[in-house]
Amino acid sequence: MRVMGVDPGLTRCGLSMVEGGAGRKVTALDVDVVRTPADAPLAKRLLAISDQVEHWLDTHRPQVVAIERVFANANANTAMGTAQAGGVIALAAARRGIDVHFHTPSEVKAAVTGNGRADKAQVTEMITRILGLQAKPRPADAADALALAICHLWRAPMLARMAAAEAQAAEQRRKYTARLKAAKA
């Protein structure tokens, strides 16, 4: 499975493309950070990010796009810009019929390091080891984008099992309701 990882942002937006192999084997195909000038109008910045992402999607053709789930945190204004960047990236994927999944920062940290509260240095260290890279990926946005993609690759089987179980439960509820209705009639 080929997964595009995205650490969304207006000023720096981390993009990665990772391919999963047998077991936990993963290979990095590409990683980059898209930058847009802080003094440019918001709509132009979103357009620049969208254009780059569309180019990546059309060139690498991933099956899934994994985006960091943003929470309104301490710096609320940054969070809004991050949400807007994430929104246009999810849109570009949806336009191409590509699945979009969101993972929280602690899900990413837990998947990659085994600790949901790991710091940036630990995440970068593990990413470098997992991908067998010669040098640590820089800046942090690039490492985060790689971590996002790896997180999705490793969580995907579990997410698929959960979705299957949920679908089964919904089917059983449907059958039960149908039997109840038949019994009342």
Add this chain to the structure above:
Amino acid sequence: MRVMGVDPGLTRCGLSMVEGGAGRKVTALDVDVVRTPADAPLAKRLLAISDQVEHWLDTHRPQVVAIERVFANANANTAMGTAQAGGVIALAAARRGIDVHFHTPSEVKAAVTGNGRADKAQVTEMITRILGLQAKPRPADAADALALAICHLWRAPMLARMAAAEAQAAEQRRKYTARLKAAKA
């Protein structure tokens, strides 16, 4: 000038198209509320909103899109969805070379009612009067989208004067710096 007003949102997104005439005369051309189901995946909801907005842009061909500026407020999770919806709408306009402007809720209220702290009923009342409508626009998202467009129409001359003054100041700074450099050389 033809202005599209947008009250962004995932569950309900208000869209309006308003045409400005001489003085403060304004005419409503269209108003609608796009709804997306809360249980649909985020990327699909953004796609549905984007498709509708693109249809409006291509049908009505506005010169400007005016979007409500979202702040991370009490309900932070709603604000994130609102920001994402606003982001894909700004992107659709930027793709077509259409100017995008953001106005805060208090700027809108002040422009339409003269009071930045007016309540929803007062805004709807004024919108109905300004546009000479037979009935009050409903739901609130429709009224807000109309208010956004009217706000932009009426603020546009002032915004243009401010932009011109700023450009002039930048030009003077540039000339002054050039003179300083020439004097030092």
